[in-house]
Amino acid sequence: MQQQISVITLGVADLTRARRFYTDGFGWTPVFENPEIVFYQMNGFMLGTWLRTALEGDMKRPSASPGGFALAHNVATRDAVQPLIDRLARYGGRMLRAADAPPHGGFRGYVADPDDHAWEIAWNPAWPTYASESERSVQ
């Protein structure tokens, strides 16, 4: 079966607050938005921020906490990691872990979005395939 994910949907309490984090913080441009959802075209799939109540209703399950998962965004250099975390914190994020070097190499830190979804901001020279794949599939 195709190893494929088409959408990552994050439940959010306040669409405007989430939009500020993603558009002003990350600097991303929505590809579609209406009063209950904002979509961003990512590297070969969509990232959606959807009103949590709507998402919960759609998946027939209430959900409360940010949960045990993380999304990783890679940057091009080690020096770009902490500044992006700081920038995201200025746009409604909350730093979870200041950037440092993990045992497996590279450099990374964590920041939570306004709804507490965790983002790892990472520089990972050992997995250069990520960058080239992303660049190839970015629209």
Place this chain on the structure above:
Amino acid sequence: MQQQISVITLGVADLTRARRFYTDGFGWTPVFENPEIVFYQMNGFMLGTWLRTALEGDMKRPSASPGGFALAHNVATRDAVQPLIDRLARYGGRMLRAADAPPHGGFRGYVADPDDHAWEIAWNPAWPTYASESERSVQ
């Protein structure tokens, strides 16, 4: 800034149990595994299942519940949606919503993985771009 995600990491309590869901349920092949993490090469990024305690330690935040988000996996036809949900339920998943037609078109249902991370299994003829993008970037 590049609209890019390099890794989606799901915290799991039991790596073998999670592996069964993803390899036998979805039929996916790991690209890397060790005693604490299994990676799957997806369409332009990695999906990781990592022992929850290790992920929590890495992101410096304990996390308990499955959380307010969903990952979507698209299938090629309407008739493929419910059988995949049923199959995933046989490999440790739990059906959250039987497949039906959402207001925005297409056909979808939800199934939780053994750690309660939500997957939407969808057929979405209105967004054909997903399939072609995925095919282009699948390794």
